[in-house]
Amino acid sequence: MPKFVIQRWHGYHMVFAMCFSLILIALLSTYKWIYGVIGLVFFTVLAWVLYRAERAFRKDFTEYVLTLGNRVKNAGQTAVDELPLGILLYDRDGKIEWHNTFVERMTGLDRMVGKEIGEVLPSLKQHASEKEGSFTMELGEHIYQVTPQSEERLYFFWDVTELSRLKKQLHDDRAVLGFIHLDNFDEAGQGLTDQESTLLLSNVTSAISKWALEYDIALKRIETDKMFFVTQQKSLEKLMKSRFGILDVVREMTRQNKIPITLSIGAASVGQTMAERVQNAQAALDITLARGGDQAAVHAGEQITFYGGKTNAVEKRTRVRARVISHAMSNLFRDSKRVLVMGHKRPDMDVLGAAVGVVKFATLHDCEAAIVLDEDEDNLSIQRLLMALKNHEYLKDHLISPEKAMHWLDDPDTLLILVDTHKPSLVMEPRLLDKAKRVVVIDHHRRGEDFVSDPVLVYLEPYASSTCELVTELLQYQDGRLPMDTLEATALLSGIVVDTKNFAFRAGSRTFEAASFLRRHGADLMMVQSLLKEDLGHYVKRAEIIKNTEIYFENIAVALGKEDEEYHQLLIAQAADTLLNMQGIRASFVIGKREDGLVSISARSQGEINVQVVMEKMGGGGHMTNAACQLEQVSLAEAKEKLLNVLNEILESGGVNR
Numbered sequence: 001m002p003k004f005v006i007q008r009w010h011g012y013h014m015v016f017a018m019c020f021s022l023i024l025i026a027l028l029s030t031y032k033w034i035y036g037v038i039g040l041v042f043f044t045v046l047a048w049v050l051y052r053a054e055r056a057f058r059k060d061f062t063e064y065v066l067t068l069g070n071r072v073k074n075a076g077q078t079a080v081d082e083l084p085l086g087i088l089l090y091d092r093d094g095k096i097e098w099h100n101t102f103v104e105r106m107t108g109l110d111r112m113v114g115k116e117i118g119e120v121l122p123s124l125k126q127h128a129s130e131k132e133g134s135f136t137m138e139l140g141e142h143i144y145q146v147t148p149q150s151e152e153r154l155y156f157f158w159d160v161t162e163l164s165r166l167k168k169q170l171h172d173d174r175a176v177l178g179f180i181h182l183d184n185f186d187e188a189g190q191g192l193t194d195q196e197s198t199l200l201l202s203n204v205t206s207a208i209s210k211w212a213l214e215y216d217i218a219l220k221r222i223e224t225d226k227m228f229f230v231t232q233q234k235s236l237e238k239l240m241k242s243r244f245g246i247l248d249v250v251r252e253m254t255r256q257n258k259i260p261i262t263l264s265i266g267a268a269s270v271g272q273t274m275a276e277r278v279q280n281a282q283a284a285l286d287i288t289l290a291r292g293g294d295q296a297a298v299h300a301g302e303q304i305t306f307y308g309g310k311t312n313a314v315e316k317r318t319r320v321r322a323r324v325i326s327h328a329m330s331n332l333f334r335d336s337k338r339v340l341v342m343g344h345k346r347p348d349m350d351v352l353g354a355a356v357g358v359v360k361f362a363t364l365h366d367c368e369a370a371i372v373l374d375e376d377e378d379n380l381s382i383q384r385l386l387m388a389l390k391n392h393e394y395l396k397d398h399l400i401s402p403e404k405a406m407h408w409l410d411d412p413d414t415l416l417i418l419v420d421t422h423k424p425s426l427v428m429e430p431r432l433l434d435k436a437k438r439v440v441v442i443d444h445h446r447r448g449e450d451f452v453s454d455p456v457l458v459y460l461e462p463y464a465s466s467t468c469e470l471v472t473e474l475l476q477y478q479d480g481r482l483p484m485d486t487l488e489a490t491a492l493l494s495g496i497v498v499d500t501k502n503f504a505f506r507a508g509s510r511t512f513e514a515a516s517f518l519r520r521h522g523a524d525l526m527m528v529q530s531l532l533k534e535d536l537g538h539y540v541k542r543a544e545i546i547k548n549t550e551i552y553f554e555n556i557a558v559a560l561g562k563e564d565e566e567y568h569q570l571l572i573a574q575a576a577d578t579l580l581n582m583q584g585i586r587a588s589f590v591i592g593k594r595e596d597g598l599v600s601i602s603a604r605s606q607g608e609i610n611v612q613v614v615m616e617k618m619g620g621g622g623h624m625t626n627a628a629c630q631l632e633q634v635s636l637a638e639a640k641e642k643l644l645n646v647l648n649e650i651l652e653s654g655g656v657n658r
Contacts, residue, residue: 018047086144086157090117106139106157124155136160172234176300177277178267179285180208182225183293188259204250204261211246215239233269236300240307243653244296247308251294262294269300290447292462292624304449306616322470325459326477332440332457333365336415340405340436342372342428344421346569349531350466352382353495354419354442356389357471359398360488364478370400370408372428384531385491392487402429409435417442420467422460423450423621442470446612448621462623465511468495472514489523494531501577505625538571545575545590552644553651556609557585561592563636569600573628576602587611591639598630599639617646 021043029036086102096112104110107120118125123137127146134147143164147156182204189197201224208227212219215238217231231239247263254260266285271277284297284304291297295308333339339362343351355371362369373386389395400408408414409432416436418427422443427433433452440457444464464470472492475484496515500507503515519525545567549559557579561567572592579588587605594600601618603611604626611627620629631639 084159086155088117088155088157090153090155092153094118096120103157106142106144106159136164172232174233174269175274175277176231176233176236176267176269177274177281178229178231178265179281180219180227180229181264181266181285181289181293183262183264183289184259185225185261188254188257188261191258200254200257200261203253207249207253208246208263211249229267233300236267236269236298239267239296240298240300240305244307247294247296263296264288264293265296267296267298267300287447287449290460290462292446306613321461322473323477325457326474328457329361329440329474330365330478332415332438333362333367335413336367336438337411337413338408339367339369339415339417340372340400340408340432341369341417341419342405342432343419344423344426345428347373347382347428348420348495348570349382349385349491349498350468350495351420352385352389353491353493354467354471356395356488356491357468357475358417358419358442359395360484361471361475361478370398370405372402372405372432373399374402374428384533385494388487388531389491392485395485395487402432405429405432406435409437412437414438415440418452419443419471421445422452422458423448424452425450442467444470445622446624448616463508463510465506465508466496466499468492468499469511469514472496472517473510476514476517484518484521486522486524486527489518489521490527490531493518493523493525494528497528498532499626506623534574538568541567542571542575542578545572545592546578549579551585553647555584555586556647557582557588558640558643559588559590560636560640561590563593565593566595567592567600569594569602572600573602576604580604580606589614589643591636591643593636594630598632599634599636601629601631601639601643603627603629614643614646614650617650618642 021039025036025039025043028039084102086100086106088099088103089097091097094117096115096117099112103112109120112120121137121139123139124146127135127137127148134145137144137146142159142161145158145160147158148154149156185201188200192200205221209219211217212229215231216235217229219227219229221227244265247265250263251260264285266281266283266288268277268280268284271280280299284299287304288295288297288306291306295306298305298307339358341355341358343355352371359369359371389399409416414436415438416432417440418433419442421427422441422445424430424433433439439452439455440459441452441455442459444461444467446462447460459470459474461470468491493515496511496518497503500511503511515523545559545561548561549557552558559575559579561572572590572594575592576588576590579585579590587603587609589611590602592600601615601620603615603622605611605624607625610624612622612624615622615627615629618629618631620627622628631642634642
């Protein structure tokens with residue numbers, strides 16, 4: 001019993017009162033002894049009464065405390081048994097020592113003490129290594145959140161079935177916004193009568209409306225060739241599972257047209273507000289259009305997922321955009337004191353040729369310009385052209401190292417132009433991109449998620465065969481001011497020749513027009529052939545790679561270099577080109593280790609298989625018929641296994657034409 005209870009009446013004040021009473025009785029007895037006797041009798045009676053009262057109080061209080069303790073114990077036991085919380089204790093051997101009634105109801109078993117936990121709850125075996133934290137477990141029709149306490153050797157169970165149902169409902173009902181764009185509608189309508197054009201649009205719209213009804217999509221046309229739609233997350237997941245089959249439907253139904261109509265779709269469920277989701281959906285559509293159309297881009301997580309992309313981009317019939325970009329670049333050059341031109345790592349002929357063209361463009365406006373090149377770069381594809389530039393009368397003064405280029409960027413009026421790439425991760429010197437205040441992008445690759453932040457001008461056209469073709473078109477609108485040098489024209493033509501494989505792949509009418517323009521301005525075909533001549537040892541090494549080719553999926557060739565040998569990127573790419581020329585091969589993949597330790601995969605196809613999609617899943621990119629990727633810290637065998645797994649996944653899902 002606590003002291004404050006025992007001492008509640010005989011504290012110091014009671015002792016003082018008793019002593020004072022005895023002193024008073026003693027004083028009274030000296031005055032008259034009879035008063036002292038009477039006082040002593042009263043004092044004795046009072047002391048006896050207080051003593052009896054104290055004993056009775058202690059007895060009652062003890063009984064009260066015992067009763068209260070039993071009630072608390074019973075209440076605790078009832079709470080443990082009746083609260084919606086399961087408790088299970090186990091010994092060091094993993095056998096159940098005790099559990100409450102919640103666990104009995106949860107498992108449907110009465111006797112579990114002494115049994116193995118894994119025998120009673122097999123689902124816990126999957127999480128045996130998780131000593132702390134929480135995880136969910138399904139048991140019958142219920143979902144439980146399990147919290148292990150390894151030090152106490154116990155588990156807590158919460159029934160979160162209803163919470164999980166509400167979360168799933170909230171997830172499924174999440175609003176998804178998107179846009180649908182009819183690619184090539186204006187081009188497809190050329191040569192058709194008004195009645196035929198209206199019928200074509202009606203058929204396409206009818207197919208889209210039927211598709212929207214099937215997937216519970218609310219659709220609204222906002223322009224002749226553009227629609228806005230609203231749906232739910234659960235419908236979006238069905239669309240993703242079907243890989244947006246409407247893309248194939250519209251393409252097939254308009255295939256008989258000279259230019260088929262394709263769709264570009266951008267959708268987003270990411271964004272705190274509806275306004276943010278609309279912006280994300282528009283951004284996804286913009287990326288889809290920049291990648292050539294005929295595909296869907298879904299922004300439903302941290303990354304954008306792409307579907308479709310089974311056709312090449314249709315070449316545009318108008319030069320308006322090229323003229324506008326040319327004039328815009330002229331204005332940028334006038335506002336700049338210096339211009340730096342930079343391409344991707346391990347530059348190729350398209351990079352160097354386009355860079356020479358941009359330098360030419362800049363000099364037309366009396367702007368100091370330079371091509372950023374690493375002097376230590378040992379690139380077989382540009383060695384001869386680079387040597388020719390170094391020996392040229394004035395072009396030799398337009399080559400600059402990355403270190404010197406950093407000093408140029410100290411001036412805020414310096415303009416940085418990226419050619420043949422739009423990905424910050426691939427530029428030759430990332431520090432230049434980080435330091436530059438103004439950046440222009442000129443590229444012909446399909447746009448990916450990794451893109452330069454806030455460029456002042458973007459000229460990205462996936463329909464073009466090469467960046468050299470785009471730069472040549474820009475120069476055409478500056479024609480007549482300054483004749484081109486033979487080496488300048490030849491460098492641009494070489495880039496076109498290399499990227500089109502001698503005009504065999506991705507060469508449109510604009511490609512030949514650009515080549516004709518360069519030929520008129522002095523491009524030397526013999527010099528082009530001389531620049532592209534192949535070394536005998538280089539040829540032999542390529543043959544060794546091709547010798548190790550295996551055929552998968554009936555018509556896909558996969559070649560593997562030697563594990564202990566290093567190959568130049570150009571050699572790997574050329575081996576893939578050579579394999580594609582073989583009878584019965586629809587796509588080729590060549591895997592080899594580069595000098596920098598990375599494992600490179602070059603992919604080529606004839607258009608029936610979209611190798612860009614394959615390479616994007618492995619962290620790379622490119623075009624539908626020409627793509628590549630680089631892998632770190634993997635062996636050639638591991639890279640091959642990863643490639644085959646990706647191919648198998650895509651081919652089984654129907655994501656790539658066969």
